[in-house]
Amino acid sequence: MKTAILVDGGYYRKRAFSIAGDITAKERAEELYSYCKRHLWEKKNKTAFFEHELYRIFYYDCPPSSKKVYHPLLKRTVDLGKTDIYNWSNEFFDELSKKRKVALRMGTLSDALAHYNLKKETVKMLLNGKKRIEDLTENDFSILIDQKGVDMKIGLDIASLAYKKQVDQIVLISGDSDFVPASKLARREGIDFILDSLGEKVKDDLSLHIDGLKTHIDSLKPINKTQLLTTDL
Secondary structure: OEEEEEEEHHHHHHHHHHHHOOOOHHHHHHHHHHHHHHOOEEEOOOOOEEEOEEEEEEEEEOOOOOOEEEEOOOOEEEEHHHOHHHHHHHHHHHHHHOOOOEEEEEOEEEEEEEEEEEOHHHHHHHHOOOOOHHHOOHHHEEEEEEEEOHHHHHHHHHHHHHHOOOOOEEEEEOOOHHHHHHHHHHHHOOOEEEEEOOOOOOOHHHHOOOOEEOOOHHHOOOOOHHHOOOOOO
């Protein structure tokens, strides 16, 4: 069985950070690559496994913004191109691009209206009286920038893989129900469509149109640097 693995990059990085914490760009790239390869192994019986053939890992994301944005708490303009996250993101994409059978599908950022906003948790604490305005720090703010083209690229690739009969199975690592039409199309074309929501609850309209829900989040834990899986397929 030939398998294509499609990764919603923004979703993966957010969940991986929540589960495994903050690690270097190279370590996160190794973690993602190893995680995807776990989906190639399928249980044959109680004692035996068989390995699928990897068609390709498609990774979808947007390059980081280098825009200058005003920060309401700091009362100054922040140059995003000089931040740690900017450098981390570029290094992460560079490391992924070096992996065998990994294709990066990059969208664009609609950063014309980029702005800093209070995090949802912070707003709740302010409303509940657990935090005061005077107690706010930089960590209470997040920058909001819309992505453009990522979801469309994922949907088009699913359709292309299905119509051209290039794979037997598609594994989608995401939790977005916007992909329902694409998953329905793939299944109608005879593709085994597997969703990995990384442990998050899946909406009913998405779970109705997949062939299986499978995750390996137990493997997403703080990395032991001596045990990084770096063997290429």
